[in-house]
Amino acid sequence: MEQRISLITLGVADVRRARTFYERLGWHGQEVEETVFFQVGGMALVLWGRDKLAADSGVEDTAPGAAALALNLRSRAEVDAALAEAAAAGAELTQPARETFYGGYAGHFRDPDGHVWEIAWNPGFTLNPDGSLTLPDFGAS
């Protein structure tokens, strides 16, 4: 599995409140379907409802502070291979790879300490040759 992180998603109780907080810090994000994306270096920080994050990841909504890491890959086959590698390494698969609501393909696992990872192919997010992620212009503010 490539040694990269594409996105960090912070589960939040109220997307508007969370976005306001980060924008008061001087950050600039784009909001699409109640999901806020901030470009941070070669990856993205995402604010998303905790309930949606938990359901998507196949885990119970636990404590405040819930978050998930994502590794974006270049094809469905790469997603399948990475999930198999994680399972062989001892990960707990919490969601099998499947078509996603955003037109991609993704599965989820938890590492031995409960940290959630999404392994995804997202045709809307182009990966740069070095594997870094540059968010598209969603045409949203």
Added chain:
Amino acid sequence: MEQRISLITLGVADVRRARTFYERLGWHGQEVEETVFFQVGGMALVLWGRDKLAADSGVEDTAPGAAALALNLRSRAEVDAALAEAAAAGAELTQPARETFYGGYAGHFRDPDGHVWEIAWNPGFTLNPDGSLTLPDFGAS
């Protein structure tokens, strides 16, 4: 506060077990004082004992899956300014800025959803001109 993330620290119950998991995925890290650092793009993923992470951050050790984000800056004055900005934006300061065990200067806050941030100046970690972080060679395996 600059729109960057320097490190993501995953709190773990057993550093050796956690490191073994990520190395089985093909990742390569360096371990220093029971802390494992992986270079991931322009930042670092860190594995550190959950109890130490909680104590360092000034938060109670909560659920498995606990993690913290860090923004590294270039001086003590920048740390003070960023923490003041976060407090003004509504963050809860959980640790005032102080000298750290690694010879730096850092403070911690929680965002409105309980996500923990460390704001740090670490003279051992050079920031690149674009703000990205390249881990030093610790001379460790």
